[in-house]
Amino acid sequence: MKTLYFFLLLALFAVGRATAQPDYTAAIAQRKQAIDSIVKSEKEQLRIQLKEIDKLIEANKLSQQEGRKRKYMAAKETSDRIHKKTRAEVEKISESVQQLKQLRQEELEAVKANVFSPPLDTTVVPKDTLSKKQTDSIVQNMEKVFREKRKKYFFEDKQDDTKRTHEAVVLAMGFHNLQSANSWENPHFRWWGSKSVEVGYQWNTRLFKNANGVHLLYGLSWKMDKLKMQQASYFVENGDRTEIKPYPKEVLKSKFKTNYLIVPLTIEFDFSSPYQIEEQTYYPAQSAFRLGVGAYAGVLVSSKQKIKYREAGNEVKEVTRGDFNLNPWTFGLSAHIGYKTFAFYARYSMVPLFQHNSVDEYPFSVGIRFEFL
Numbered sequence: 204m205k206t207l208y209f210f211l212l213l214a215l216f217a218v219g220r221a222t223a224q225p226d227y228t229a230a231i232a233q234r235k236q237a238i239d240s241i242v243k244s245e246k247e248q249l250r251i252q253l254k255e256i257d258k259l260i261e262a263n264k265l266s267q268q269e270g271r272k273r274k275y276m277a278a279k280e281t282s283d284r285i286h287k288k289t290r291a292e293v294e295k296i297s298e299s300v301q302q303l304k305q306l307r308q309e310e311l312e313a314v315k316a317n318v319f320s321p322p323l324d325t326t327v328v329p330k331d332t333l334s335k336k337q338t339d340s341i342v343q344n345m346e347k348v349f350r351e352k353r354k355k356y357f358f359e360d361k362q363d364d365t366k367r368t369h370e371a372v373v374l375a376m377g378f379h380n381l382q383s384a385n386s387w388e389n390p391h392f393r394w395w396g397s398k399s400v401e402v403g404y405q406w407n408t409r410l411f412k413n414a415n416g417v418h419l420l421y422g423l424s425w426k427m428d429k430l431k432m433q434q435a436s437y438f439v440e441n442g443d444r445t446e447i448k449p450y451p452k453e454v455l456k457s458k459f460k461t462n463y464l465i466v467p468l469t470i471e472f473d474f475s476s477p478y479q480i481e482e483q484t485y486y487p488a489q490s491a492f493r494l495g496v497g498a499y500a501g502v503l504v505s506s507k508q509k510i511k512y513r514e515a516g517n518e519v520k521e522v523t524r525g526d527f528n529l530n531p532w533t534f535g536l537s538a539h540i541g542y543k544t545f546a547f548y549a550r551y552s553m554v555p556l557f558q559h560n561s562v563d564e565y566p567f568s569v570g571i572r573f574e575f576l
Contacts, residue, residue: 241292246281252277256274367409370406371407373405377398377570379430379566380394380430381566383565402425406420406421415487418472428460428463437457437508444528445557459507462504463503472494473489474491475487488576493541494538503531509523530555535552545573547570548571549567550569
């Protein structure tokens, strides 16, 4: 009778072992496949979203700053969905692995008790089954990949909002004229022909470590000022003075140019909003409304006068270079107000253009400027 009980027990155990293992392994494989399917589907949706955001940026319907924010939010939402959808499957896989391990432990105990004599089948836990350590790290590895993707998409442009100092190329164009005690503008010069052009390199430094409100702008620029005569006249040196005289011939164009090398220094109030990524705060520069006041100083590099006139039916060009009793240096005040890279500016020199004239005339200009970060 005891022998019969032994064989019955052995048969029941063998049947249980044969039926339980395939159920566990099949469930594990099925859940792994479900996780792969979820991850693949979510990544494809994210790819489409990022592509649509890039199209909006290229069409200038979305700024680079707003685009980076949307990309970050899309990646984070995708990561959260994957985490939420796969958590239940990962937990079930972990339970199945534990059950397989428990089954194997029971077999070991059975062997020790001589209840089950055949050798232990080492294929109880298949090679492709996830270990508990692996199942616990699936979500962590997945989040690491998405963090790297977020950084790539978020900081793919030239500006890095983690830095306190940004560099920019400056381009400014405006109307130019002379102001004196007699009048705000000199009637000898044309507004549409008289202009000022500036090209320079600028550094923009955030003054406070944890605040984005105040920035210091400084750099080096080349500035060209041009005065175009209203009538047939030109500048003439008369001793230590420079006067405007009528030109004796039929003038087609009369222009006077000065070139300066200047060093601008400006305090700018920047209303760009900080943003956070993974608990770190970033401070973008010039991504919103801004205004600034400052000063500049520089030296005269060159000056010339160009007159184009008609003589004997021919057009003749005459170019004269010299100092024209000009002040060799300049100093003035400046201000601007703008949005993002675009701004309106005004600049006024505190030093008269000519040194010894009876009436001092001060150069000024108003126009637009762009700062390409």
